[in-house]
Amino acid sequence: MAEELIVGGAGEVVKRAISLAIDELGLVIGVKGELKKLQAVLTHIHAVLQDAEEKQVKEKEVKVWLQELKQLSYDAEDVLDEIAYNELKYSTQWLNYPLRLVARFKMAHELKAINLELDGIDKRKSAFQLKTTNNVAEPVQTFNDRETYSFVDESSVIGRDIEKKEITQLLINDDDNIALPVIAIVGIGGLGKTTIAQLVYNNGAVKNHFQLKIWISVSKDFNVKRLLREMLEATSKIAKHESSSMDLIQRCLEEKLKGRRFLLVLDDMWIEDGFYEKWEALRIVLKCADRGSTIIVTTRNGEVANMVAATSHIQNLQVLPEDDCWDLFQRRAFVSGGVQMTQALEAIGRQIVKKCGGVPLAIKSLGGMMRLKREENEWLAVKNNEIWNIPDADKKIINVLKMSFDNLPSSVKRCFSYCSIFPKGHSINKKMLIQMWMAEGFVSTLQGNMEDIGNQYFNMLRLNCFFQDIESNELGEIKRGKMHDLVHDLVQFVSGQESSVVSANMIPDDISQTRYMGYISSGRRVAFPKALYKANKLHTFFSFSPYEVPKDMFVKLKRLRVLDLSSTSIKKLPSTLCKLKHLGYLDLSMTDIEELPESITCLYHLQTLKLKKCENLKVLPRKLCKLINLRYLNIHGCTKLSRMPKGIGNLTSLQMLCRFKVGLEEDGNSITELQHLNLLRGKLSILQLQNVRNAAYAKTANLKEKSNLSSLTLSWGTLGHSYIGNAGVAFQVLDELQPHQSLHELLIEGFVGVRFPRWMSNGSLLPNLKSMMISNCSNCEHIPSFGELACLERLEIMNMSNVKSIGGWKDEQMDTTTTPQSSSYSCLKVLELGRMPNLEEWSVGNEVCSEELSIKNCPNLRMTPHSFPSLKSLKLEDVGGMGVVSITSSLTSLTSLSITRPLLPSLRHLHINGWPALQALPHHLQHLTMLKSLMIQDFTNLTELPEWIGNLASLEQLKIMWCATLTHLPSKEQMQRLTFLKRLWIFDCPCLEWVTRLYHLQTLKLIECQELVELPEDLMNLKKLRHLFIDDGEKWKKMPQAMGKLDELQTLPVENCPKLQAFKDEGLMVSNSSSLRELQITKCNALKSIPDFSNLLPSLRKLVINGWPALQALPHHLQHLTTLKSLSIKDFRNLTELPEWIGNLASLKSLQIWRCKNLTHLPSKEQMQRLTFLKRLRIQDCPRLKERCRRHGPEWPKISHIPRLLIPRD
Template identity: 35%
Template structure:
């Protein structure tokens, strides 16, 4: 971490010197010399940091020295950021007031005496801070010279290799097949009269040995899934908080815990939910040795459940297994992998994408390294992932001969593998990994949110060729490929990781590397202040977790952590409105302020004083307006006010946030609107989830989209009021945006109708060229909508079209894979017009790249998923439409019929489908009867493997 901080500070210092910022502080004698001296000191330190980082593992004095270096680097980063921000804001003010060709002349002559006085004061303040920090750094440099550090080979400017790679999903767990079979048999065996009503099976073993992975394999086993009516997985906190665990159980049962805070009420709700069911409850990573905490929960779960229900517990402590009620025959102690099993797992990762010649060259060294994994699966996986990126024998020998193996730590056999993998990361990537230690164990990391948090801390830098978000995505994938993350949730379309977790042992390692830098504290009824008192006031990052919604106050002690750069609140404190002004007054170094769902009603007007602030999350609060002072946050990158349904307008000066890249204003209520003016100044904006169009003619704000040419991903446009002229819509110039791929259009909130038709609005929009996802909601027209630009769509959602009687001819779309048609109350019949076949002949002469004739040769040629929800729909035509030259929906995999109570039958081409894998019929009574086994429709679709009738 120190190396990364030093690198950041050096980068800023070089920039200041290159731009001759010393001239900007010319009123303070000697500042330029101080800046150059700082650079020289940091360069001297950087040259030995590689050696120092390894030596600190063995020598406490070096670890202390590294801590001092981190502190001064953090402080220097703050000072330089303060000064750079002041200069930029001053320049921006001049740019706003004067034309570009007069700026240079007017910079010195047009600034008011009061502004000049403030500027001079700031220069003296910054200069004094730089000098003070230089004095501190002098002492650190002198102490450096007392250590026997080795200079980095090649000097301080070693090139950093780039690592990006796909994540390896191990489809089978080496050496655990027998153990899995044993556990499955124990879970599914019939209970005897001598056995307790609820058996507890325990997996016991040291950290990193694969307990959780084995439990996951068992939990997801097909036999287990069908044997138990209810399955629940709970990650157990170290405190074994009964209330928190019971809430997690209810959430696993898809039951609401809202307004249930008392343990007894929660237990009663669980009893109701499992009554008459055979259930499996997995309690992962139990530490509790107090049997009284477990007995109340266990006794409650016994009531009402069917015989054969089971608990499956994972723990590092055999005593815990006994306390949880496992008999000696119900405890499986996981042993280490055999040498062959360990080698098999190690080589699965280490030799990934290597050819046979490379494997042969590296196998000898690889087997020696695998022996050092000591049979631990996590060690084998971690080291294998590290060596995956090394192709020469010399690189593998370097890992084997590293002196980190000499460190004796009987309690943690994973230190060396984790350290080697961490130390092999590029210097700039290490803080991204270590930042994850801020969060509590078992925290679910959302990929995109984590990248934004890295950005806010300055870990990611924009380059001429690559945006910060792209770099962050590459680094996230690289950390996942190194096995620093696990338990991936992936996007079903592109396979990209959406969410993940971090293994407990990896989390412990990251926390050990960030000792005294970050902390997470749980507020769960105990004395919160006493938990915080022992934490160093030099901490830079904090997560405060509230386990009972609204039951506890925000701890006032947090105000004393004046160096905090991150304050993240998880849960719902009762006093956030009172605490927020004090936080803003005291935490002047904040870069991240994340307060979602904290009941905040008002944002203090002086929030603009937090000049370092880059990430503000105020989502799902009760805020009525955002203060204009927020627009003074010149460095703001992310602003999230989604779910704040009381917010009626954005600040008038929001265009001043010229570095804003992500703006989220999503309102869960479709009828709500936010006045959004001035957005045309936000030229850096990459993400805007919703844009609300208000007014018409001169009062319209739709031109605010014109300059937002860097938007990426998805955009939803809501319309308030009416549009009088198609040319007005064209002002948005969406066609200039080359990175938007999803577009949602909501027409439902317009007061007037048909000044111009909704289909005219669609045509006038001239959408971005890469749009492949389109949602049209609350369409009020009476003609079918199929604008000329629709042909390349992959996903279409048509929701709540009140007047349309016929579904548009969507069968003509050659690339359509997913279609949802819902809420068209006037539709009673779906026929050949839906397939687009009747229009084919008339459109054969179309001179587009793909003619309509070609497109309809096979209606819906790529459609995989089809979802209908039409309450008045009676007839779906399709008899005789399947023939030799026109196969309808040849790729269909999933059909979902929901809330279609009048629909009588499916068309022949659905019955005849050989590709259909899933058929779900929900709230459609006539069809449900037909598709029961033995019903009229059963013979036609009995070959479909997954049929669900609700």
Template identity: 30%
Template sequence: MAESFVFGVADSLLGKLASYAYEEASRAYGVYKDLQAFKDTLLIVRGLLLDAEDKKNQQHAVREWLRQIQSICSDAEDVLDGFELQDKRKQVVEASGSTSMKVRHFFSSSNPLTFRFKMVQQIKDIRDRLDKVASNGTKFGLTTINVNPGLPVQRRQMTYPDVDASSVIGRESDREEIIKLLMQPHPQGDGVGDKRLCVIPIVGIGGLGKTTLAKLVFNDKKVDQLFQLKMWVCVSNDFDIKQIIINIINSISDSMLASASAPTLNFSQHQENINNLDMVQLVSRLRSKLSGQKFLLVLDDIWNDDRAKWIELKDLIKVGTVGSKIMVTTRSKSIASMMGTIPSYVLHGLSMDNSLSLFVKSAFEEGEEENFPNLVEIAKEIVKKCLGVPLAVKTLGSSLYSKFDLTKWEFVRDSEIWNLEQKQDDILPALKLSYDQMPSYLRHCFAYFSLFPKGFSFGMNSMVKIWIALGLVESRNGSENLENIAREYIDEFHSRSFLLDFKDEGQLFVYKVHDLVHDLALYVAKDECVLVQSHTRNIPNQVRHVSIVEKDSLDLDLILKSKQVRTILFPIRGMGLDSASLLDTWVSRYKFLRLLDLSDSSMDTIPDSIAKLEHLRTLDLSNNSKIKRLPHSICKLQNLQVLLLSGCTELETLPKGLGQLVSLRKLSITTKQSVLSQNEFASLKYLQSLDFYRCDNLKFLFDEAHQPTFLETLIVDSCGSLESLPLYCFPKLQTLFLKDCKKLDLSLNNENPIQKLKMKHLYLREFPGHLTLPRWIVGAADTLETLEINDFPNLKMLPECLTTMTHLKRLFVRFCPQLLTLPNDIKRLTALEGLRIFNCPELCQKCQPQIGEYWPMIAHIKHIFIGKQK
């Protein structure tokens, strides 16, 4: 991945060096000329990078040259980071007014004279290294290619993530054939005399659309009539029988609630709490739910080739009535043969005509292709190389969306990337071309998808926090919310067909990365990013980003040799660090860490030495249930932007000196405190997101004199003692999430006239005592884009101001059984794109497609989900 990382880092460095702030700082510390010389050389190198990318596969020396440039650029980034840190330390000292702090600062390494001497030496060393390596570029015959990395990316209208039969091309006959198999009796049984269970495998190469076909079948109305119960379980790499049983039971619960498509915030709201049951209890629960039922179970994405494991699972679920079916999807014909009780349904590629139709749909707006017959002719040649694989067709088509330059189309058609050696039946070159078509800022971000296992379900912050911590997301005007910019990146990846199962609920969203796209991320990441598993033995010396996905892998012998590690991540929930000594080693060794994720760990202390990680941007300590106190030295991390303490249920108090974290933008808190330090929070001038979770003793938050005035997102979840929440304290608030605060009076501030709010996203959950919604919602009528009303069992009427919300895009109403009506003039909500209503029995009945009395009022809405009533 050297070329993409270097290109991105080079752009980032050049942007910083060109800024007024860096110019002033470099003059102040006497290093202006040195930095300008470094900048001039970097500009030359940047022009050679794309040519080096084209030639690296033919010349080993060019690959090594790229690796060296990458290392120098990353080191330079660390040095330049020192400017920002020095400035922030100066801010803290001046703001404190403390003489003793000023004295300590004078005699520390942060003293301006000491800092200047150190900086001059570091910049000179890096400049000399870059000059030496850059001179080798011409020896390899590299030429300068001028590019504009900041070119805007053409956007297309986002597609709804749920499967829409009308939007799937070329799979109608496949769907009907699978449904026929589901309707047929099963006289052959499973080979051992059991006629109750039929297993239908769908097999084909990755990206062929096996899961899409299974979803088309699963959601077909004819299938609803065939089975009493339908369950969907994604298995992926790890064929863990206990986890599969848990997922089946949860899928049964989802099916009964008809709410499987509704994501929640970091937890599944209505699934059974069964994770702590032992195997005997789980099997008993599973059998009781399946016994006597005619069911359809989909096991999606099977990689297990252990027949004994499969037979064990099948024996546990053979309790349904005659006619029950299992449908499995897999890439492997041998696995399909092992699992199937009938011949596999082999899924083939799309026809040329269907492939071309899908390509045209991805590359042009409807009807636009008629204006470009020359491009359509090239498209016919491109789709031949896609081998009928829908994902390859869509990603290539999307990469050319709204690009009408003939040379760009010819590049895709003629590129030698298709000739790269690959595993049999892979389609990686098609995806690699789509990757190459992305702007540099997206390419730089893309590789980090490789830090998560295949099939991982990304929540709204999983990837965003990595990009921001590594400096890959930059504000265009100096004041933009970085999370919002990162969300735009996510939307870009989605628009290019790199993401799937995208569920959008405003600021709350989840998605997955297709397996082939994950393969591509691994390909471009190479040795820069490593996913550490139990079988991992050798970690490359140049690795900078490490993700640990199995606890067995935490062997002290696996201590990373590279001291340049920037990311340590535990992405799997419940799998954190349980070795304090290993943490001590990491803190002392990896001083350039930008992101340290210790979520779900089981340590009771964090070392004082944490303050040595002066480059740290994100520290995630969430769900550490043993930590009672944090070292006050954490507050010396002036570069820290994100501090996550949510779920630290034993944390007695926040660290003293929190106000010294002058860069803090996001803070998530669980604490036993009843009172917060108002002055500390008032000092956090850049705080944009604040999250309170299970702060059981907290009665109030802030007053008008002590509030974080830049706050844009406020989440208050399960704070049982909270009585008041003065919204007037947050003039810039855009997102408000309130859940299960039993003593909180939602009327909050009922002053007249009602204050105007700038809120865009409002989520209200679990307020059983409220008969109406708060009047202050009127104040947000002009700006609200997302409104969720969830679990208001006594709510009988939606607010009158609802139909004045002309910007409302999403309306979600859930678990409001006494809500009987919609406003008669709901048609006035012309911006409304998504409506979801379930567990509101009478209202759902009135909103049923075609037959409900309210259907004519809502039929114009693009995406509608009405929960079926049992």
């Protein structure tokens, strides 16, 4: 791509300078005159900026002019910020009024110098013949998150099903003969390589197959040490691994990987000098893993693929099919609130999509752009753009992205350009990014709440595909996103020299114009490079690695707006911190700081202060209330911080205060400080509520008015520690802490009251509550039903030592009026009960619509809701038996079951479904001695049933279904112990080779057991067998001779046995089969004839036969089945007529004829009328016969007397 342009930036800087001059400082005495001049000249220049930014592409002088203007506007912005700072500083210090005047005149002098330079720039513009445009503020189109999020969710990726399935099969059906196979996904940028890798990586079968999964973003920095360190961090579940020794990292990683089957994804790998040697060095370390471990590599370079996957598999990714491309485009372009699809726009759109060459990234980006273009000429301009003539695919994609960028509002362009401070592959925290934008002044307060505007900017970038790989929290709120590497190339291009990512050992020579900087070091704390002081105009310094903070840093880099000191070695902030007059964002998270200097309270522009996990921090500055612009104060994890500073309630701009530790009223930091903090949003934890001694103070906290809070924690004592106090006061306090109706999550911890207030279970007071957790409430004996909370999705009740009941009739005594009938829990998905030793009764209505249920350490639980129609996952540990019986009585949807230490003497029925990774049944199931019914379903890795099955002495029914690898049942000795076993079903167990003798069976079903060759020869010992079903026996060749001795056999369907050749002399041709009532012989195509068993089956009532293509007539011996009541004839293709002897079947009530294509004639009218009991005749898919059997047809007189005729019309 050509050298960078001054895109969007100059105009935005000029606009902000104008805004500051007009709105904030225009009335400041001493600088008023210079401010007016600044406003006038910038407004004059701003009128031609749009034309200048277009002409800079071809006219170098215009580009230079724009660059000078931009830098001077930055200087003006700095001066105006400092003026605002001084006004804030002296506004509360009336005794220093003379100092204020001095500061004003100093600033006026600096403004005068800037105005002189601007005059020169203004005069030079006439030489460029720039056109004046009407620079109306560009609106930022807003879209509702929930409406648009679905079509950018990676789980709804369009196409790529074949590639995903192929790679998934390669992973699961691994070849153990190849040590550490590599699957390479190859294709041009933007084709979806990373997306396919993500889909496979998150596939359920893949998750179950591998014991460990690791995702590493490689990019162009193939540094073996870095990659190994990141792998170690992923396996150790820690944020950073401090070791700098390659040997130590290697040994630690080998220890983590040894003997474990892992999947490693190396995303976005590039070729570079010494690549093969580095690759081999990496492979050597990874060979310690278990057989079956696999590496997936994504790359644009075919040479890389050939090197890493020469002996494994290379997946060459093709462009997306045309139909999928259009589907992807229209889901982006034609959305709610955007352009409406017309016939003309669809035709143009399809041509635009075709020009994208099947590349999803380009299609998504263009779709996001086109949704705001409503005129046909705008669509034609995109279709006819010259970028489509670029032959190079990668360059074409980047230019498509550039076209989307050009169509963004200038304010959003500046926010996007700022993102070049992040390295490739970095996962960007959305909330943090918006805070940084705000600190830099990119988000105007004129359009509304800054956080909401910043969120709209982020969404616009996301919808234009500049952010992808979106991560969301449990409430559906977006947390993080990444830039595709081609998008990162674009952001580096548009930001130019003013923004960059530098490393400790690679600092550019000229950084004097750099305003925004991301910093990377080797991974351990290194000295801050003094060379960075050359960037004396720096606005943002954001570090991705720990570093040593120099003492003079704050003096040298005085223009900083954003400063990241997180994870640095700093223990004490110098007093020179106050020099950072422009600072709006300060991150001190995870440092060893014990206290903050009072000088920090002079940072009047500070909006964000992060102190997360500063575990040694003991106190906040006494005058913190001076930071009147503070919007975010994060003290999460500051465990030693005992109280809040007095006057924190004056920080009325606060949007986030994650924790508030309540002090005593006499100390001046009571809960009343929360009264006016009504802008708080997100999560708030109020701790140490035992210090609230008067409920009136709790009421003053005014939680009902805090409508932006999504999560609220109310804790007595400190989190995790119980507190003994006045139960009555605690109840009154909690009653007064009723939150706003918009709350989504509520946590109550350590409450010492005996009962809960009504508002906690009132659906009209908490209509939006989705999650509730109650724990460590030691005095409570009863918990009301929360079934009125219509949106409740998650309920956790833990460590309630005195609770005896949940819900039920006692609700009225507990200050609630909920009845079981209203307690539907209609939205509940997750329910967890734990550590309630006295819980006996749980009565919350007839049905609980939960998908996940976990009950632990409730040994006395006797009664539970008896219907869980939606339950998919059940975990039980130390639970009373009667309670479990009612829980497991109707688990029709259960897919996961975990029972630990089961004391279940009364359990009768157990259905275990869907544990693909399990190779053996849990041994503790052998203690279920009262079990009557056991179903084992969908265990893909189960090879045999354990011998202890014989311990299930009461078992009456055993069903084994979809166990693809099952080869053996338990031994003969163990199976014979099951003296009550009456019913055995084996369905779709294709590897099962034999069935053990079971002498008490009454029903035996063998369906899709394709390796089963025959039944045991001593089948005659199954004297009580009544029903034998054989279906889809692929290898069955003969029926055992002993079948005729099954004196009580009543039903025998034999279906889908293609190799079964004969019955004669081998199955039914024995002396006594008088009990058989029903016989089916279907789809046994190897049979050459129907055996003559008419004299041996005097009691046969139902006969179903089909599947003999060669048979031209029904065997005459069937006419002797005089007791037959139902006859079904199916799939006899060469049968042309039914024989006359059909009339001999005197008992026949039902005759069905299916799919006999050439059948034309029924028996004669006389023979048909002999069937005096025939009540039902069905003719299905017999086209010739059906035509003849129509009313007035030649066969109609033969059948018109039959009461029920089923002959479907066409």
